[in-house]
Amino acid sequence: MSSFETIVPALAEALEKRGYTALTPVQQAVLATELGAADALVSAQTGSGKTVAFGLALAPTLLGGAERFTDAGAPLGLVVAPTRELALQVRRELEWLYELTGAQIASCVGGMDMRSERRALERGADIVVGTPGRLRDHITRGALDMSALRAVVLDEADEMLDLGFREDLEFILDAAPAERRTLMFSATVPRSIATLAKSYQRDAVRISAGGEAKQHLDIEYRALSVAPADRENAIINVLRYYEATNAMVFCNTRAAVNHLTARFNNRNFAVVALSGELSQNERSHALQAMRDGRAKVCIATDVAARGIDLPNLDLVIHADLPTNPETLLHRSGRTGRAGRKGVSALIVPNNARRRTERLLNNAGLTATWASPPSADEVLRRDDERILADPAFGEPVSDDERGFVETLLERHGAERVAAAFVRLCRGSRSAPEDLLDVAPFTPTGDRPARRLG
Known part of the structure; x- marks a missing residue:
């Protein structure tokens, strides 16, 4: 019943x-x-x-x-x-x-x-x-x-x-x-x-109707320990690992936004930027690109991102650590809505571990401390996504059947599958090799573990 x-x-x-x-x-x-x-x-x-x-x-x-x-x-x-x-x-x-x-x-x-x-x-x-x-x-x-x-x-x-x-x-x-x-x-x-x-x-x-009061209950907080030189590489691997429908990366300065935007554009991410130098028209175009799927990653300062709401925002990354608990909660609260699960990932350089622990405690949050996903973990997740692609569950349509039969007859099932795998892998940016970082154990907590 x-x-x-x-x-x-x-x-x-x-x-x-x-x-x-x-x-x-x-x-x-x-x-x-x-x-x-x-x-x-x-x-x-x-x-x-x-x-x-x-x-x-x-x-x-x-x-x-x-x-x-x-x-x-x-x-x-x-x-x-x-x-x-x-x-x-x-x-x-x-x-x-x-x-x-x-x-x-x-x-x-x-x-x-x-x-x-x-x-x-x-x-x-x-x-x-x-x-x-x-x-x-x-x-x-x-x-x-x-x-x-x-x-x-x-x-x-x-x-x-x-x-x-x-x-x-x-x-x-x-x-x-x-x-x-x-x-x-x-x-x-x-x-x-x-x-x-x-x-x-x-x-x-x-x-x-309301619906915002319990948004933080559906957010999984991750504190990812990195070598200072690997901060940007770790962000790339986190984006690749989750492949969220929409992701938001927060920086503390306009210069940091512009730098990361250029870096991620070069890495073939569909990215837009929100910073104080944009006109209202440019800002509207950037947000619309996120909403209609032309862009998947929005890099923003806290001020520029104020008041915006993006559907399907599954991942928030703190490229720069928030300056206070209120900012941490406000940034993170853009995900984990309406029963959807969201992830809020803090990129934590070695020298900021204790400061991050205090920030989380003051915000009343518990985070899982871990290492960022390695290149191998990202590639394994890619393969899992290919195997789970819902397209495999759809029947062959009448419009497709003739060409499908031609492909199989000309190339055989193995070569068609291999070409499909190459196309899938080739469309994604390669993950980064990260430096090994000693695990961080927060006060009274268990040892850190890997993200995967």
């Missing part, structure tokens, strides 16, 4: 299978009985669990009392997101959440093959996730049938307006049936969002 009694059973089972034991505040809020099937304007920060929240809220509306979806045709649900990366992330979240309902979920996002998207829509989809411009294109061309829609979600509505998508959003909402449910999720609710809500929602329930 599910412990999530108010949730559609198939989704409750998916949550338990995923390891959920409790819901975040925004997830609880959208399931409140007083909301029912009403429209909602929800203010919720990135990292508060809002994708699962609107997935849970939509299920009764889309399923209409049934346990499973049958014979997918015109979409019943539509989710609109500001960027390609976020839209694809939403699709992945909904796929596992709705797996046991048999839902067919399609995506329509800029930069992807429009013909493949059209064929997916022709085959039928219960839920479509997309970006405003691409969705409008499909509607205009008659590929996306909006007539059966029961619900529309605008995810990160404030960002979509900031990015200039108002006209596209209004076109999409005007094309949807008048008798539909509309859920709007926004980090902030400025006048522009309130106006949009008033125009396209009916008696919407206003929900303000």
